[in-house]
Amino acid sequence: MSDLEAEITELWDNRDDVTAVMPEAEASALVRAAIDLLDTGQARVAEVVDGEIIVHEWLKQAILLLFRLTNMSVTETGPFEFRDKIPLKRHYEASGVRVVPGAQARWGSYLAPGVVMMPSYVNIGAYVGADTMVDTWATVGSCAQIGARVHLSGGVGIGGVLEPPNAVPIVVGDDTMIGSRCIVAAGARVGTGVVLGAGCVLTGSIPVIDAETGEEISRGHVPDWCVAVAATRPRTFPGGDFGLACVLIVKRLTEGERHDKSKLNEILRERGVST
Ligand SMILES: CC(C)(COP(=O)(O)OP(=O)(O)OC[C@H]1O[C@@H](n2cnc3c(N)ncnc32)[C@H](O)[C@@H]1OP(=O)(O)O)[C@@H](O)C(=O)NCCC(=O)NCCS
Structure with a gap:
């Protein structure tokens, strides 16, 4: 220690x-x-x-x-006034990070070289790995750990986990693509090389089911190298039959394989969005 x-x-x-x-x-x-x-x-x-x-x-x-x-202290820039306890992150040129106007990261978050922040938000304690794209309106909650070469698509919400201090933060593995408007929060974990289809809700309560076998393989943990999409599972209640959310693994990828539709990040970089 x-x-x-x-x-x-x-x-x-x-x-x-x-x-x-x-x-x-x-x-x-x-x-x-x-x-x-x-x-x-x-x-x-x-x-x-x-x-x-x-x-x-x-x-x-x-x-x-x-x-x-x-x-608390008050800061002002142009017509904007803020009142907070924590300053914003600085020194982006030295750290090799691209920050598009409207993007904000708080001091105490880490953005590795090559990170691109479209107008988005990264909270204190979060770690964002090299060459990751944090797309427009994506939010990376406090202490979330995001891997390298990840694409957090537009509007993705990665939950923050601060209290209690031993609570496990959200972890997203390297080379993962999180589709637009996904919610990954409260006990969720996404493995390496995953493609999570647009609109998935993944929390520690959501069953992750293998479409091939029908087996529930976890609650809230999408394993490495697969494509998973939002789906529903039937549940019978006294009031009738309803579909409850689940995440369905529709394809297993071989290690290192990039799913065709997850190449957006590379394409954007090739077209000059690199830092
Ligand atoms: C998950 C995804 C990668 C699948 O792409 P794909 O492998 O080409 O799959 P397909 O389009 O052939 O769809 C396969 C099946 O999954 C279903 N499916 C695809 N995406 C889905 C989604 N997000 N949620 C639920 N079901 C989905 C399709 O309806 C299809 O069903 P079918 O077999 O009965 O026809 C893609 O649909 C997706 O969500 N990409 C993310 C897009 C995005 O957010 N881009 C970022 C822009 S900033």
């Missing part, structure tokens, strides 16, 4: 009165040092190790402490 991790944990344990541990200004500086690690990608809230998601709780605690230790 690093010194910083131990200090943040101690502050968290005394979060109702951090001055019992150290002066507030010192506590605030430590918390900010932890957030800087997230902002620069030197640390991340969660990562996949041997297929398992490991959550680094102390970094989430740092985010929660930041909210407690920071006062």
Whole structure:
């Protein structure tokens, strides 16, 4: 355990009165040092190790402490006024990220080189891997971990998971394409090389069913290398028969295979949308 991790944990344990541990200004500086690690990608809230998601709780605690230790402040740009506790991310040229006007990422999120942000939003603690496209009106919630070469299509909602600190954030694997207006939230996980059809709702409660076998293979976890679409499953209630949402795996891909309709990202880059 690093010194910083131990200090943040101690502050968290005394979060109702951090001055019992150290002066507030010192506590605030430590918390900010932890957030800087997230902002620069030197640390991340969660990562996949041997297929398992490991959550680094102390970094989430740092985010929660930041909210407690920071006062609201008002900023203005042109006719716009904002009132918040956390500044926006900066230094995009140095980090090799393209940010189209209207896009916003908060300090404490990490955007790897080659990321393109169309007018979209990335919240604190989120990690977005290299060459990923965050398309128009897509939102990446707090602490979500998005892989490299991913396409989050227009209007995709990746849920934020902040509390409790040990809660597992949303993880989306490398080389995945999330279709327009998908909702991926609350306990969902998308594997590597997945194509998720437009309009899917995936949460930890939604059955993921293999169309080939009819088997429910998980709740909320789409496995690596497949094409999955929004579907319904029949459910009988006292009031009648209804279709409840599920996600249906309609095709298995071989590792490294790109589904034809998931090539939009590459096409956009070839046409000059590269950074
Ligand atoms: C999932 C997707 C990749 C499938 O494409 P495909 O492999 O060419 O599949 P097809 O069009 O042949 O459709 C296969 C079947 O799945 C169904 N299907 C396709 N997409 C679906 C979706 N999003 N939701 C539910 N069903 C879908 C089709 O109706 C078809 O049914 P059928 O076999 O009875 O005819 C594609 O439909 C999709 O959703 N792409 C995302 C588009 C997008 O969001 N682009 C981003 C723009 S910013």
